[in-house]
Amino acid sequence: MPEWIKNIQTSLIDLHDPSGSHFHQAWKACFAALLAAALIYIAPQVAQPIMVFAALIFVHKTNGNIPRQQQLTMLRAALMAILTIGLLGCLGNYLLLQAILLVIFSFFAQYAVRFGSQYDTSLTWILIPVAIAENPQISEIPFIIINVLFGFFLAFICVFWVLPRNPQKTLEAVSKRTRSRLARLLDLSILNLDQSSQQTKDSLPDLKRRIFSLIEAQKSTLKQVQSNSKLGTVAIIATDQHLISSQEALFEAIVILEQALSPLKYSHLTSVHLKFALQRFGAQGSAFLSSLPMVPEPSQAPLSPQPAIGEIIHKLMAENKLSTVDQVHLQSIDFATQNLCKKLNALLLRPEAQLSEAPHWKTSGKPFSDQSIEWRFDLNEPISRRSTRSAIAVLIALIVTRWLNLPHGDWVPVSALIVSRDSVGNTFWKAQGRLLGTAFGVAAAVIFYALIFRHHTLMFVAAFITIFPYLYLRPSLSNYGYAKFFQQFAYICFLGSLRQGASVALMEWRAIDIAIGCSIGLAVTLLVLPNWSSSNWKQGLIKTWTDFQHFFQAIVTEYQSPELDPQAIQKLSQQTQKSVYKLDTHLEGRKHETLMRGDSLSQRLAVIQADRKIYEALLYLSYLAAESKQPQQPEILPPDAQTVIEQITAAFIEMQQFIGTRFSPQLPLVANRCRLPISGENGGVSVNRPQFNFLLALNQLCEEIEQFGETRCTYTHQQNHVTSATSGNRKP
DSSP states (O other): OOHHHHHHHHHHHHTTOOSSHHHHHHHHHHHHHHHHHHHHHHOTTTOOTHHHHHHHHHHHHTTTOOOGGGHHHHHHHHHHHHHHHHHHHHTTTOHHHHHHHHHHHHHHHHHGGGGTOHHHHHHHHHHHHHHHTTOOOGGGHHHHHHHHHHHHHHHHHHHHHSSOOOHHHHHHHHHHHHHHHHHHHHHHHHHHHHHOHHHHHHHHHHHHHHHHHHHHHHHHHHHHHHHHSOOOHHHHHHHHHHHHHHHHHHHHHHHHHHHHTSTTSOHHHHHHHHHHHHHHHHHHHHHHHHTSTTSOOTTOOOOOOSSOHHHHHHHHHHTTOOOHHHHHHHHHHHHHHHHHHHHHHHHHHSGGGOGGGOGGGOOOSSOGGGSOOOOOOOTTSHHHHHHHHHHHHHHHHHHHHHHHTOTTTTHHHHHHHHTOOSSHHHHHHHHHHHHHHHHHHHHHHHHHHHHHTTOHHHHHHHHHHHHHHHHHHTTOGGGHHHHHHHHHHHHHHHHHHTTSOOOHHHHHHHHHHHHHHHHHHHHHHHHSSOTTOHHHHHHHHHHHHHHHHHHHHHHHHHHHSSSOOHHHHHHHHHHHHHHHHHHHHHHHHHHHHHHHTTOOHHHHHHHHHHHHHHHHHHHHHHHHHHHTTSSOOOSSOOSOHHHHHHHHHHHHHHHHHHTTTOOOTTHHHHHHHTOOOOTTSTTOOOOOHHHHHHHHHHHHHHHHHHHHHHHHHHHHHHHHHHHHHHHHHSOO
């Protein structure tokens, strides 16, 4: 069966799920577009098609759920869109000023994401080309502004009143559905592996795409829950850390499945790996749900890895089915999982883990995404490089549009901006989906329009039939090309039903403009500030850790102060959020860089493991910062706090360099240098409870790194020895 038919089958299988956020979002957007279209038919002199597009865009960009804390942000986005459209309309005769404004705005559209105000810029940018596509006169600008406001108002009504849903139930449904689907996929893979390795190899790409889609659905739902709740820094980091652990288990299962296709692996051993990874993912999912503030069940029974991997190892050893390398590999997995379960039990059973009952962790009423982030432009940061590339791509697109004198060239800079991603791989994927989806969508629309161009009612119905699958498939990574297909079909049919110049020429020029814009965006990503320079990423990470040192010093200073200052505590909390956000930005850049080089999923799994380690360290630091708000004085401050900071920074920087390639023998030494004496251990000093919890957690983390590094080094050495021996016995 061809690959594209399998992809369509995969997409259709996912459409029956009515509990996900994409289903609700698609219905809300359809209702908003239907109301806007009704206004257009009632008052065609005032209402314009941009009202429908504005309503669709607002619902889509809010994921069908506007938290109350972000209502003002959405209103600010609408006002910003109106202001920008008005300026561009007034500058219609001044092409140079219009180009300068578009280039500046395209830069801020990408850069403002670090400020948590992506609604303001992304919504405005999408509305601009729709508004100025026909070069409106200055007298038409007020009507455009009125239509944008009405579109925002209709989207606001539909988001709140159409199919309201509970974020807690939605998150639970998404997590449970993710685990159940993964269970079915892995069970099927195990059966295929026992029957035919070729069949498993053929189904592996589809399995990867499905798991990527499930991860994205889980992440988007978690962000909605965090935005709807007044969570503090600790709660946000805790939920993010558990989500990363779930992703780690997911990728581990896929990596094991990839390794199973190697002729040096045994099918029964791979089955054990897959089943064990599935059980581990189930335990991680349970811990992830239990850590959420809206699911107050932290006092559940302790987790334990099931089935017991040690029993399986002894059974296979008794049957002489395991080599020495396989034994070491399984024992290292067993050791790491046991430590992981201990850590999860410590987090779930300690009193501090009851996030819903810890009001002193709540910061101000602002959500996490609305906290202020300092302004600083640095080309070593991924966001700064991406913003600069986007501005250059838009500038080149505008020059090409004016030089070629394209009649409908507004979509060239739009496509160049949309496909401008953090890496060449993501840019190519985005450009490929947008280009193929547009080409097939325009071709289908041309045929459909030629058949029934006189029946405007049928075209209107066809447009709304295709709006739903477009909005449903749009957030999914594996279905972006299909979403573009339905978008082009719906766009042309809708304009044709309104007699808004939907002709074959417009359809063809639309496809040509998008192809030119995608080519420009891909070329700029390849040639301008490419992300494969690891030195830039390392410099940015070192700067981030330097800022993180100031955060740690602020904690120490707060402990030393005789009285706790509420304003200082608030500032400390904001510094925590800034550090977490910037560090996460660098880690995301590292993930894109890893994928861009075409490395295997094993290296991405290693990057996620590094993310989990750093998030755990951030979680412990945040526990310490949160407990500093309590009116208690330390007994004795840990000696030489600056040394502690330097050790933490050096250890994690070195660990990040080693993880992603292979575990160096120096890694246990790095972890050992970071261990600190505490009360009752090697004559350590006495500290108070929050400091003791932090130091104990840090020491446990270092012990785990040390022992896990020794195990992996031993395994790597033995694996290289076995591989060299095997290759030496091969015939030339």
